[in-house]
Amino acid sequence: MKALLLAMLLVPLAGIAVLYLLPRDVAERSATRVGFYAGGAVLVLAAALACVFDYTKTGYQAGVNWNWIPALHIRFQLGVDGISLPLVLLTALLSALCFFYSIRHMPDGGSQRSYTALLLLLEIGMLGTFLAADLILFFVFFEIVLLPMWALIAYWGTDGAKAAANKFILYTLLGSAVMVVGFLVLFAYADSFDMAWLTAHARGDVPKGAALTAFALIALGFAVKTPMFPLHTWLPDAHTAAPTTGSVLLAGVLLKMGTYGFVRIAVPILPQAAPTYAPALAAFGVVGVIYGSLACLSIARKPDGDLKRLIAYSSIGHMGFVLLGIGSLTTVGMNAALFASVAHGLITGLLFFLVGGLKVRVHSAKLDDIGRALYRRAPKYGVLIAFAAMASLGLPGLAGFWGEVLALFSATRPGTGLTQGSYIAMASIAAVGLVLTATYLLAVVRRVCMGPAATPSEQPVTELTAVETATWTPLVLLTLLAGLWPALLLGITNPAVRVLMKGV
C-alpha cells in the first residue's frame, strides 16, 4: 500500500521525465498519449488503493514516514484515510478523463509536450495535497499546483488569459503564504507538523490566543482556495479564461483543496479556536450561496452572458453550502462538506466539459452564440446539459442533492458553543439560495436547450462524438450512483470524520 501511494506520485513524474527525454519532435507527437498512459496508470493505482483500503479502520493507512528535513522538523509523511480517499479517487478520475479528452481536443496555445507536462505536474500537486500527512509537505503540494494551473490559463486560455492567470496565482499565493505562517505559529507551540499527532494533542499545547491567530491565518488560506465569498473574485476570471481541462480540474479538484483543508486541518487541529470563527465561515458561506445564485441569474438573463462564467459563479454558491456544513462544526456538517465537494467535482467537471465542447463547436461560450433549441439541433448533447443542470440544482436522486441537504440539516443543530438560532436563520437563507439555484439553471436549460427551431443564422451543432461520450459517461454514472446510493460515500467518510471531530 505504501508503494501504491508513492507510485501515484512517481508515475506522473516519470511521465514528465519521459516527455523531456524523448527527442523534441517525437515528444510533441506522442505527448498526449504519454499523458494518457500516465494518467490512466494513476487511475488504476487509485482504484487498486480503493480495493486494498481497509474500510473498518479509522486512522491513516499506508503511512510513508521519512525524515526529510530534520533542521525544520519536516517529514515526508503520506497517508490515506476515509476523508482523503474519495478526493484522491476524484482527482485520479478527473485527471485521467482530462488526459483522455486532450488526445482529441488539444487546446490551441502551444507545445503539446509542455501542456501534458504541466497537467502531470498539476496531478502530482493535487494528489500530494490529499495524501500529505505533514503540514509543511501539505503546503508544498498545495503550492505545486499553482504554477501549472497558472501556465495552463496563461498560455492555453482565451479572453484576457494573462490577467486572469496572474489574478489566480497572486490571490491563491497570498492565501497559502499566510496559511504557512499559521502552520508555523502552530508549530511554535505544538512543536510538530504531524497532522495526526496534532489532531490528538494540539488542543492542550496551543494557548487560546495563539490558536485564534493560527486559525485565522490558516483559514484565510483555505478560504481563498475554496473560495469563500469576499475572497472569490479570482475564480470567475480564471474559469472564463482557462482551457476546458483547466476549468475541469480547477473546479473539480483545486477548490476541494480548500474544503479539505478546513475539514482535515483547521477545525480538528485547532478545535479551541473553531467556535470563534465558525459562525463567520457559515455566514460568508450563506452570503456566497445567495451572491453566487444572483450573479448566475443576472448572467443567464444577459444576451452576452458567458456560460463558463455562470458555472464559475454557481461554484461559489455550491461552495457556500460546503462552508455552511463546515461552519456547523458537527460530524454531519463535515460529512456533508465532503459529500458536496465530491458531488460538485463530478457535476461541475461534467458541466465544464460540456461547455468546453460547445466552445469547440461554436467557438464561444456566450449564450447568444450558442443559440437555442439544442434539443433539436443535437438532442443527446442537449439532454446531457439538462442532466448536468438538474444534478447541479440538487435534484433528489442525483449527487448534488445530498451534500446540500445534509449541510442545511447540520446547520439546524450546530455544534457545542454555537447559537442554534442564528444557524437556523442562516440555513433558511441558504434554502432560498437553493431555490435561486434552481431558477437560474432552469433558465439556462430553457434558453439553450429548448425554444423554437433553430434559425438559419445559428451554427449547426454536431452531436456527441465518441471521445466525448467516453469521457463523460463515467461522470454521469457516478453522479447517478452518488445520488441513488449516498451511503456508499458517506460510509467511507463518516468513520474518519468521527475520529477527527472527537475533540471538537
Added chain:
Amino acid sequence: MTISSLVQNVSYAQIAAPLIVAAGAVAVLVAEVFLPPKRKPLVSWLSLLVLAGAAAPDIALWPGRTIGTFCMPQSAAGLYSLGIGEPHGMPSTCSYVADRFTLIFQFIALAGAFIVVLMSAASMKRDRIPTGEYHFLLLSSVAGVLVLAASRDLITLTIALETVSLPAFALVGLKRWSGRSSEAALKFFLVSVASTAVMLFGISLVYGATGNVHFGPVALHLHALTGATGGTSGPIRHLAYLGAGMTLVGFGFKVSAVPFHFWTPDTYAGAPVPVAAYLSVVSKAAGFAGLILLTGTAFSPLLNKTGPLLAVLAALTMSLGNLVALRQRDAVRLLAWSTIGQAGYILVPLAAHDPTSYTKHINASVAYIIMYAAMNLGAFAVVHSVHSTSLDAYRGLAKTRPLASAALAFFLLCLAGLPPGLMGLFAKVAVFGAAAGSHLVWLAVVMAVNVVIALYYYLSWTARLFATPDAATAAVGRSPATLRFAIGLTVLAALLFSVWPQSALGAF
C-alpha cells in the same frame, strides 16, 4: 607575567584560507604583467585555482573542534560562542575564530567568487576590463570577506569590512570607458565612506562604554551595564545603546537595508554584471555575517533593543524593495531591487529578541543566505549570458536558448519561493518559522504579503521567457563554455538544495 604569556600563538591552519587568497591576489597581479597578451586568459584560471585552493584548509577544519587564534593571553579557556544570553565563564578574547559559522561564510565567499570568476572569464575582453587588476581586486575583496566572517573583535571586523569594500569601489568602476560605471563607483564610494564613518564612531562609543573591543568582553560589560544591577550607570548605558545602533547602521548600508539602500540599484546597473553579482551575493553575505556576529555576540545583551529595530528595518526593506522592483524594466535593476527585498527576508530572523533561542533563529538567516547565494548568482549568470539587460530582450528566449531559459525560470521561481523552486520555498519557511517562533507574527504576515508582491515580477519575467519572440528579443548565440559551466554549477547547487534542503538548513 611571563614572557610566554604575551606571545600569541598563531594557528596557521585557521588563517590559511585568507592567506592563500591574499597571496594569490598578488601572484595574479604579477603574473598578468609577465604573461604575453595571448595568454592573458590564463589569469582567470589562476584565480580559480587560488579560490579552490583556499577552500582546502577550510574543508580540513570543518569536522574539527572550534578553536581560535590571535588570542589575548588571559583567555586560556572558555570560547565565547554565538547566541549566548547570559555570559558565563571566561569570555574568549580571540580575534580570529574559525568555527562552523565562519567556515560557512568562507565557503559562500569562495564558491561565490569562483562562480563570479567563471562568469567573467570570457567577457573580460568584450567589456574591455583590465584582467590583472580585476582579479587582484576581486581576490583582495574576497580575502576581506574571509577575515570578516572569522573576526571576533571590533577592530578586526572594521579592517576586514574595509578590505571588502575598498577593492569593490574600484571593481565597480572598472569599465573606465563607461560614464555610468564611474558614476556608480563614485556613488558606492561616497555612501560606503559615510557609513564607515558612522560605524567607526559607533565602535568608538562602544569601546568607550565597555573598555573592550573583543566581542565576548563587550557583551559581558554590556550585560552589566544594561542588567538589573546597572542602574547607576545611566549615561554610559545610553552611550552604549547609541554606539551599538551606529555600528549596526554601518552594516545596514552593506546589506542595503532600507533606508540605507539607495546606492544599490545605480551601483549594480553601472557595474559589470559579474561585479554586480559579486556585490549582491558575496559582499552582501559579508555584511550579514558582520550583522549576525554583532547582534548574536557583542550586542547580545541588547537584543531586546536591537530586535524591534531590526524588525522594523526588515519590514521596510522587503516592502520597499519588492514594491519598487515591480516597476523595473531592466534586468539588473530588477535584480538589484529584488536583492533588497531578499535582504529584508534575511533580516527577519535577526529581529528575534529572545536570547535563549537566538542561535536557532540565526540558522534560518544563514540557511537563507546559502540558498540565496546559489539562486542569485545563477540568475546573474544567465543575465550575463544574454547581452542585453532590457527585460524585453527576454521575450521568447525559450525558443532560441531553451536551457538557459529553463535555468533562469528555475532561479526566478526559487527567488519567488514557488515550486518547483523548492529551495526558495524552504528558505522562506525557515524564516517564517523563526518569525513565528519569536512572536513576530505581524512581521511574518508582512513577509507573506511581500512574497506575493515579489511573485508578480518574478513571474512576469518568467512569462516573458516563454512568450512569442518579437523584434526586441535578444539575438544571442551560444554562450562561452566557462559561462555555461558557471550556470551549470549554480543549477546543480539549486537542485541539490531543492531536493535535499537539509544540506543548507542543517549546515549551521
